[in-house]
Amino acid sequence: MMWLGKMMWLVRMVISLLAMLTFIMVNSLVLMWMERKAVAHMQARVGPMRVGFHGTLQPIADVIKMLAKEAYIPGCVDPYIYRAAPYFVFIPTFMILVTIPFSANIVVRELNIGIFYIISILAMTTVGIMMAGWSSYNKYSLLGAVRSVGQLISYELPIGLATICIVMLAGSLKLSDIVASQKVLFGIHIPYIFLQPLGFVIFMVGAVAELCRIPFDLPEAESELVAGYHTEYSGLRFGLMLTAEYFNMFSLCAIAVLLFLGGWGGPLLPPVIWFLIKTYILIFGLMWIRATLPRVRADQLMDIGWKFLLPASLVNVVVTGMIVLLWR
Amino acid sequence: MSKMPETKVPEAVLLPKKHISAEEVAAVVRANFEASIIEDEIKDEFVVKIDRKDLLSLITFLKKSDELKFDYLRCLLGVDRGEGLEVIYLPYSLETGARITVRVPLSKEDPVIPSLYGVWKGADWHERETAEMFGMTFDGHPDPRKLLLPDDFDEHPLRKEFKLEIEDETEPSQIKAGAETREPAAAEPCTTAGTETGIDLKSKPVLADEAVVGEVATDGFELSPGPDDKTFWINVGPQHPSTHGVFRMMLQLDAERVVDCIPHIGYLHRGWEKLTEYRTYLQVIPLADRLHYLNSIHDELVVCLAIENLIKVEVPRRAQYIRVLLFEMQRISNHLIWYASFGMDMGAITPYFYGLREREMLLDMLEMITGARLTTNFLRFGGVKEDTPDGFMEAAAEFVEVFPAKMDEYEQLLTGNEIVGMRSKGVGILKKEDAIELAASGPFLRASGIKFDLRKAEPYSRYEEFDFDIPVGENGDCFDRYTVRMAEMRQSLKIIKQALKKLEETVGEPIRADGVPKTLKPEGEAYARVESSLGELGCYIVADGSTMPSRVKIRAPSFVNLQALPVMIKGALIPDVVITFSTIDICMGEVDR
Numbered sequence: 050m051m052w053l054g055k056m057m058w059l060v061r062m063v064i065s066l067l068a069m070l071t072f073i074m075v076n077s078l079v080l081m082w083m084e085r086k087a088v089a090h091m092q093a094r095v096g097p098m099r100v101g102f103h104g105t106l107q108p109i110a111d112v113i114k115m116l117a118k119e120a121y122i123p124g125c126v127d128p129y130i131y132r133a134a135p136y137f138v139f140i141p142t143f144m145i146l147v148t149i150p151f152s153a154n155i156v157v158r159e160l161n162i163g164i165f166y167i168i169s170i171l172a173m174t175t176v177g178i179m180m181a182g183w184s185s186y187n188k189y190s191l192l193g194a195v196r197s198v199g200q201l202i203s204y205e206l207p208i209g210l211a212t213i214c215i216v217m218l219a220g221s222l223k224l225s226d227i228v229a230s231q232k233v234l235f236g237i238h239i240p241y242i243f244l245q246p247l248g249f250v251i252f253m254v255g256a257v258a259e260l261c262r263i264p265f266d267l268p269e270a271e272s273e274l275v276a277g278y279h280t281e282y283s284g285l286r287f288g289l290m291l292t293a294e295y296f297n298m299f300s301l302c303a304i305a306v307l308l309f310l311g312g313w314g315g316p317l318l319p320p321v322i323w324f325l326i327k328t329y330i331l332i333f334g335l336m337w338i339r340a341t342l343p344r345v346r347a348d349q350l351m352d353i354g355w356k357f358l359l360p361a362s363l364v365n366v367v368v369t370g371m372i373v374l375l376w377r
Numbered sequence: 378m379s380k381m382p383e384t385k386v387p388e389a390v391l392l393p394k395k396h397i398s399a400e401e402v403a404a405v406v407r408a409n410f411e412a413s414i415i416e417d418e419i420k421d422e423f424v425v426k427i428d429r430k431d432l433l434s435l436i437t438f439l440k441k442s443d444e445l446k447f448d449y450l451r452c453l454l455g456v457d458r459g460e461g462l463e464v465i466y467l468p469y470s471l472e473t474g475a476r477i478t479v480r481v482p483l484s485k486e487d488p489v490i491p492s493l494y495g496v497w498k499g500a501d502w503h504e505r506e507t508a509e510m511f512g513m514t515f516d517g518h519p520d521p522r523k524l525l526l527p528d529d530f531d532e533h534p535l536r537k538e539f540k541l542e543i544e545d546e547t548e549p550s551q552i553k554a555g556a557e558t559r560e561p562a563a564a565e566p567c568t569t570a571g572t573e574t575g576i577d578l579k580s581k582p583v584l585a586d587e588a589v590v591g592e593v594a595t596d597g598f599e600l601s602p603g604p605d606d607k608t609f610w611i612n613v614g615p616q617h618p619s620t621h622g623v624f625r626m627m628l629q630l631d632a633e634r635v636v637d638c639i640p641h642i643g644y645l646h647r648g649w650e651k652l653t654e655y656r657t658y659l660q661v662i663p664l665a666d667r668l669h670y671l672n673s674i675h676d677e678l679v680v681c682l683a684i685e686n687l688i689k690v691e692v693p694r695r696a697q698y699i700r701v702l703l704f705e706m707q708r709i710s711n712h713l714i715w716y717a718s719f720g721m722d723m724g725a726i727t728p729y730f731y732g733l734r735e736r737e738m739l740l741d742m743l744e745m746i747t748g749a750r751l752t753t754n755f756l757r758f759g760g761v762k763e764d765t766p767d768g769f770m771e772a773a774a775e776f777v778e779v780f781p782a783k784m785d786e787y788e789q790l791l792t793g794n795e796i797v798g799m800r801s802k803g804v805g806i807l808k809k810e811d812a813i814e815l816a817a818s819g820p821f822l823r824a825s826g827i828k829f830d831l832r833k834a835e836p837y838s839r840y841e842e843f844d845f846d847i848p849v850g851e852n853g854d855c856f857d858r859y860t861v862r863m864a865e866m867r868q869s870l871k872i873i874k875q876a877l878k879k880l881e882e883t884v885g886e887p888i889r890a891d892g893v894p895k896t897l898k899p900e901g902e903a904y905a906r907v908e909s910s911l912g913e914l915g916c917y918i919v920a921d922g923s924t925m926p927s928r929v930k931i932r933a934p935s936f937v938n939l940q941a942l943p944v945m946i947k948g949a950l951i952p953d954v955v956i957t958f959s960t961i962d963i964c965m966g967e968v969d970r
Contacts, residue, residue: 092730188611192633192951263724264796273955275618343796344724346952347633 065157069147077295078108083329084336091340112288120284123185130184135282135289137177141170142296149303150225152313152320163224164216167304168209171259174297175201178268181290182278193277196347197268200258203354204265208255210362211248214369215241215308228312240311245369249309251362253331256301258354260294262335264342265350302331389828389849393474397445399423402475405444410435415482421686422476429481429490432466436496439468439477446472450493450816451906452915452932453503455511457537462488462511465917467904471813471829478904483513485536492518499816502940510535510650525643525969534651535928541648541655608636615644619722619955622965626942633950638943642936645969653929658684658758658897661929666752668931669967671711674703675909676967677756679916680929682837682905684758687920690893694879695886696760697839702773702876703743703755704838705869709780710739711910712862712869715962716787719859722959723800728790735783738776745769758897760889765880773877780870788863801855805945805957808853815941818934819912821961824861825853831908842879843872858960898922911935911962931970935963 082097082105089096097104122131145167150156160166175198182194216222218241219230231240242249258265269277279290306312306327313320315327345353403423407414413431418424427435439447451467466479483490492515493500504515505524512533515521523530532539614625623644629637649668653661665680666673678700685692692700713732720728740750745766747753755762791797807817812825822829830847832840848864850857900922906915912934919928938961946954 088726092727093734094730188609263726266724267952273619273951340727341790342725343720343791343794343800344952345796346800346950348950349799 062157066147069143069157073143073146073292073296076299077292078112080295080298080332081108081111083332084339087333087336088340091337115288116285118284120286123187123281125186126281127184127186130180131281132286134177134181134184135286135293137180138174139177139289139293141173141177142293142300144170144173145300146296148224149300149307150228150312151324153225155321156225159223159225161221161223163222164212164227164304164308165222167300168205168212171208172201172205174293178278181282185278185281187281189274189276190278190280193268193274193280196274197261197278199347200261200265200267200350200354203351204255204258204358207251207354207358207362208259210359210366211245211252211255212308214245214248214365217366217369217373218244224307224312228307228314231311231314240309240314242309245309245365247361247365248369249305251358251365252305252309253334254353254358256305257335257338258350260298260301260335262298263339264345266344267347267350298332298335299328302328302335305331389826391833391847392471392827392829393834395473397470397473397475399476402445402477405442406435406439406477409438422478424478424480426480426482429483432479432481433491433493433496435479436466436468436493440496444473445475446470447475447477448472448813450497450499450503451913452904452917452930453493453500453507454917454928454930454932455507455513455535456919456928457511457535458482459537461485462513462536464490464507464513466493467915467917471827474834488513489516490514491516494518497816498814499937499940502936509533512536523643525646527643534648539651541651607631613954615641619959621718621959621963624939624958624963624965624968628951628954630951635946635949635951635954638946638954640939640942642939642965642968645965647970649970650929650931653926655925657924658899658926661926662756663752663754666754667966668933668970669909669911669914669935669964670751671714671964672707672910672967673751673753674700674707674755675907675914676931677753678704678838679905679907679909679914679931680918681756681758682907683903683916683918684897684899684920686903686905687899687901687918688758688893688897690759690890692759692838692890693887694839695764695883696888696890698876698879698883699746699761699765699888700756700838701840701843702873702880703746703753705872705876706739706743708869708910709866709873710736710743711962712866713739715862715959716791719956719959720791722955723797725791725797728787731783731787731790735780738772738779742769742772742776745772757889757893759893760887764888770877770881773873777870777874777877781867784863784867784870791859792863797859798856800952800956801859801960803852803854804953805855805949805960806853807941807945811941811944812853815937815944817912817938817941819908819910819938820858820861820865821912821934821938821941823847824850824858826851831906831913835906837905837907843875845869845872855956855960862962896924898924906932909934911964911967912938931967933967933970935961936968936970939963939968 085107086096086104097107100106100110122128147157148160148163148166150159178197178201179194182190182197185191215227219227221227221230261268269279274280279287282290303324306324310327313324315323318326399419399422403417403419406423406425407417410427410431413427413435415426415428417426439445447468447470449469449471451469453467454465456463456465462483462485464481464483466481467476468479469476481490488511490513492504494504494515494517501518501520502524504518505521507513508515508518508521509523509526510533526534608629608631611628611630612625613628614620615623625641625644627639627641628635649664653664656664661680662677665676668676713736717729717732720726720732743753744750746763746769747755807821807825809825809827812822812827817825826849828847828849831837833847845868848861848868850861899920902917902919904915904917906913908914913932914934915932917928917930917932918926921927942958942961945957949957
């Protein structure tokens with residue numbers, strides 16, 4: 050009866066992957082709508098209003114438009130790399146998502162090295178962006194890609210170091226263990242944000258940079274580089290990059306929730322609802338930042354990364370390490 | 378929410394310090410250049426005609442003279458007198474307020490004249506434009522390429538020999554003829570395959586930048602760097618999110634650092650100055666709206682002022698107050714648009730909508746009084762078209778009521794913002810000396826620490842009756858240009874308040890001067906200049922006694938200010954270029970004319 054067990058496992062995997070894919074798509078639509086509406090109201094306007102109730106169906110209309118568009122490939126691009134790049138941007142987001150637990154039992158495939166795996170996969174997006182910028186054969190795209198590679202590499206370090214502190218506190222790389230350890234510390238419910246406030250700030254600043262959002266949206270700085278690395282993309286390929294962007298936003302906020310905000314823990318409501326509420330609050334925060342701040346310059350971005358975030362996170366690691374050592 | 382303090386502005390001496398009269402200028406020039414003066418005349422200012430061989434020595438003398446200190450070139454223009462050409466120079470002194478008009482006649486067969494580039498760098502684009510429009514040669518100009526016209530356009534449009542063929546659009550037969558040709562053609566089958574249309578979509582096209590390099594290279598420029606050179610050229614515009622219209626520049630970059638910049642303008646050139654020669658004087662006013670379309674009242678004003686000088690008409694005071702009210706309303710609305718796009722260029726999207734929100738109130742008010750939001754067509758020679766309508770004063774009062782709080786909101790968004798400071802302080806510096814040398818004007822000039830405003834220096838429209846300050850900057854960087862404009866909006870509001878009060882006092886008074894003939898046939902020449910939102914807007918009119926002007930030259934502030942761009946961005950990064958360009962505040966409609 051071995052084969053039956055294997056079949057069951059396979060069927061379960063396929064179903065959960067499909068569910069995850071559906072979630073990615075639906076969630077991107079929700080985020081798209083949310084971003085447009087939230088930012089619109091902050092900017093003294095109303096945002097989409099025509100399609101559906103308060104424009105709720107607008108993202109669907111947008112997606113249909115994008116699917117119907119011609120995926121035009123400019124003549125001078127490097128055809129193979131150009132075609133492959135959107136997948137290199139999109140697939141890592143999917144690979145990260147399958148390991149993120151939404152609650153104690155809603156997870157596709159939890160790994161016991163979960164957070165380590167996520168941090169490493171996060172770096173893969175960089176490759177996709179560089180491929181897109183390089184193969185487009187356009188100076189604006191190339192500048193955007195070079196900027197984003199520099200940016201992503203410098204901000205992955207602080208993110209990793211902020212995560213290390215949490216791992217030290219929890220004593221595990223597994224995300225569900227980290228969430229569980231936030232509950233039992235001192236016998237009461239204390240999320241790590243209270244033990245690691247600096248770590249949380251560093252993680253979130255790093256996340257904004259990693260997501261290339263204002264004030265760190267240099268790779269696609271509209272007023273300078275037109276659209277940065279995806280200037281030459283259109284149609285579905287562009288859509289994939291856009292979806293990946295929204296989905297990275299969800300993934301990083303979800304990781305922040307798991308690491309710092311106690312994951313799915315919370316009273317009354319079911320755990321998965323708590324998880325989504327917390328994640329969406331963080332996402333709303335990112336949108337708020339977008340509506341408030343201007344963009345920094347590339348050299349200033351590097352200054353912030355290397356001269357402030359990195360030393361601060363190193364200090365954080367040392368202090369946390371000593372405390373953990375003394376505590377145990 | 379804490380209340381933002383009003384932007385602090387440093388103290389500076391108001392320029393010009395004195396006003397040297399035309400007689401004094403005449404005395405000095407006559408004493409030193411007795412022999413070379415062909416003819417001269419004292420009008421509002423001293424007008425002197427000299428031969429081209431004496432031009433450089435006269436101009437150098439004027440600039441070096443301790444008494445007169447001519448440090449600023451207001452304008453430079455060419456005129457076709459029929460039998461010969463003429464170049465008119467209008468130097469000015471920010472220090473002493475001295476003015477002079479230097480006229481240099483040229484023959485059509487040998488139109489060569491020494492370039493003033495060595496004396497004032499600000500003469501650069503003026504000379505290039507005059508050269509291509511009149512077919513002149515400015516001897517010694519380092520960059521004698523075409524400026525506004527296409528490279529393959531070999532004629533000289535502002536010469537009188539160049540005639541426009543204007544079709545009479547009201548002729549019914551022609552409309553009919555046009556309609557016939559517009560019969561729908563038989564639908565051709567749409568082909569997608571590249572080979573059928575003659576374009577092979579699969580083949581590798583010539584790269585855009587290679588083509589550009591080739592094109593510029595034909596202009597006499599060596600663009601392609603050597604093999605060891607790490608720099609490369611990038612083309613920005615004319616279609617680019619932050620070029621505010623159809624401005625184009627070639628940037629030579631070393632990674633992201635700018636090594637060199639070559640600006641290209643002329644993509645919006647409509648031949649405005651030539652068109653005016655085919656319009657009656659009154660018809661020039663609506664045409665003027667199309668120069669700087671956010672600033673149309675100023676454009677109309679400068680034409681009106683020049684004509685009013687010529688026909689010697691006194692504008693009634695109520696009309697003057699209505700004019701002042703509209704100028705300041707437009708100044709605020711222009712600065713709001715600038716504020717909006719300044720935020721946008723830095724990546725802050727919210728200021729854009731905040732700026733547009735209050736501008737809407739101003740445009741509504743403008744619409745109430747003039748009937749249009751942008752192309753107002755409201756001023757008339759000797760007055761204005763209509764009096765304030767019912768409900769206008771109330772709307773204006775409401776605006777005056779709400780605007781200060783909104784100003785605080787704008788400043789809260791950007792002024793104290795750390796990132797705005799990082800991005801704009803010490804970026805795009807224009808030094809005092811460079812600003813004067815390049816004949817910059819307006820908020821752009823004042824941000825460099827020069828307290829000069831035509832509303833104070835040469836008051837027009839009864840500005841002398843109003844109480845307001847001239848905000849200036851200190852360092853001449855992007856942040857100073859920002860603070861100067863913000864402070865200017867508050868000053869404009871102050872003027873609006875006073876103007877509203879004066880309007881209430883003068884209800885029922887006439888709004889148009891008597892005795893302005895229906896058909897104007899002025900004769901003579903006049904240069905009028907006003908402080909528009911962007912700087913010194915000048916208009917030189919040559920009237921020959923017919924119903925249409927013989928030559929109208931617009932000295933567009935952003936045309937002159939834009940020349941400073943390459944000076945300001947050498948060594949800057951691409952994001953600095955964007956923000957520096959944005960703080961010049963240009964309008965391509967005005968730059969290209």
